[in-house]
Amino acid sequence: MGQAWGFSRYGGPEVQEFFDRPDPEPGRGEVLIRVTVAGVNPLDHLLRSGLVPGLDGGRPFPRVLGMEAAGIVLARGEDVEGLEVGDAVFGFASTGGGTYAETTVLSAPNTARIPAGVSATVAATLPVSGTTAVDALDQLDLPAGATVLVNGVGGGVGLAVARLAIGRELRVIGTGSTAKREHAEAVGVRFIDYAAENVVAVARELVADGFDGIVDLVGGTSLRTVAPLARDPHNIIAVGDMSVSDLGGRFVERHLDRENLERSGRLALEGVLAPVVTAVHPLSDAPAALATVENGHSSGKVVIKVA
Numbered sequence: 001m002g003q004a005w006g007f008s009r010y011g012g013p014e015v016q017e018f019f020d021r022p023d024p025e026p027g028r029g030e031v032l033i034r035v036t037v038a039g040v041n042p043l044d045h046l047l048r049s050g051l052v053p054g055l056d057g058g059r060p061f062p063r064v065l066g067m068e069a070a071g072i073v074l075a076r077g078e079d080v081e082g083l084e085v086g087d088a089v090f091g092f093a094s095t096g097g098g099t100y101a102e103t104t105v106l107s108a109p110n111t112a113r114i115p116a117g118v119s120a121t122v123a124a125t126l127p128v129s130g131t132t133a134v135d136a137l138d139q140l141d142l143p144a145g146a147t148v149l150v151n152g153v154g155g156g157v158g159l160a161v162a163r164l165a166i167g168r169e170l171r172v173i174g175t176g177s178t179a180k181r182e183h184a185e186a187v188g189v190r191f192i193d194y195a196a197e198n199v200v201a202v203a204r205e206l207v208a209d210g211f212d213g214i215v216d217l218v219g220g221t222s223l224r225t226v227a228p229l230a231r232d233p234h235n236i237i238a239v240g241d242m243s244v245s246d247l248g249g250r251f252v253e254r255h256l257d258r259e260n261l262e263r264s265g266r267l268a269l270e271g272v273l274a275p276v277v278t279a280v281h282p283l284s285d286a287p288a289a290l291a292t293v294e295n296g297h298s299s300g301k302v303v304i305k306v307a
């Protein structure tokens with residue numbers, strides 16, 4: 001039996017509640033873990049709101065929030081390869097999981113061992129923002145010295161993309177509101193404050209002949225404003241807005257498998273995918289953790305330290 005935080009019907013933050021649940025039985029291809037740290041992501045509140053019903057697997061209520069975690073394997077279901085009881089692992093919750101909880105089940109093919117030297121806090125941020133950054137930059141495939149605009153650089157994915165891009169010797173210009181400047185500049189980004197500056201005018205001053213690539217984390221009007229800054233619209237990769245294809249760009253193709261997790265773990269160990277963790281909340285403070293992300297203007301990664 002363990003505490004979990006979730007919801008029994010779709011809605012706003014008012015439907016969230018703590019409840020006790022028996023440890024889930026790991027099914028075929030699943031591992032039961034004791035959660036050490038859970039990452040907090042925008043998709044968590046979108047699922048709670050019922051805005052993306054196709055992504056929640058039609059699970060019964062109550063549902064536990066959270067899709068990524070690091071923890072210790074307590075038990076294995078059938079057909080689990082490469083993970084043993086006692087391993088420190090990180091990965092994606094399986095359909096019946098939810099990671100804002102003391103124990104949960106992860107999907108074994110979407111779970112990897114944490115490399116020695118990588119903390120559980122760092123590992124818990126890799127499944128979503130870490131592998132997204134890897135996928136987006138792989139798909140841009142820009143050579144060293146190329147210029148990339150990271151639109152929405154101050155959030156969990158944005159700062160991960162920026163760090164990784166700088167590790168690949170790209171020149172990174174990033175947009176965000178005033179409070180994001182310090183974090184962005186600390187990782188080496190040339191920052192444009194969209195609240196105080198004309199993004200397009202400043203970007204054109206910095207990169208007169210257009211950007212080699214754009215990674216967009218904001219979508220909507222903001223994406224449409226910056227899209228003409230790309231030399232080739234094919235080199236616009238959007239992470240949250242599928243309508244990027246209307247502009248000639250691409251929606252990021254995600255790889256959630258163990259191989260990509262292991263790769264992001266190695267990059268974290270090398271320090272090039274080190275997330276900027278700006279808030280660590282206990283499980284009892286999960287409402288505040290998700291509220292920070294739900295307001296749409298959080299900085300870096302927010303995590304919940306469970307154990």
Ligand SMILES: NC(=O)c1ccc[n+]([C@@H]2O[C@H](COP(=O)([O-])OP(=O)(O)OC[C@H]3O[C@@H](n4cnc5c(N)ncnc54)[C@H](OP(=O)(O)O)[C@@H]3O)[C@@H](O)[C@H]2O)c1
Nearest residue numbers: 042152154155156157158175176177217222239240297298
């Ligand atoms: N496809 C996938 O697999 C996948 C994976 C991960 C994330 N996503 C999606 O990618 C998006 C970003 O995720 P995230 O985890 O980085 O979110 P996040 O941590 O909440 O960060 C979003 C950032 O965007 C900034 N922002 C908002 N409006 C902006 C604007 N007009 N210009 C520049 N920056 C702006 C926000 O702060 P400020 O406005 O204060 O600067 C915030 O820092 C979300 O839509 C998420 O659902 C998709």
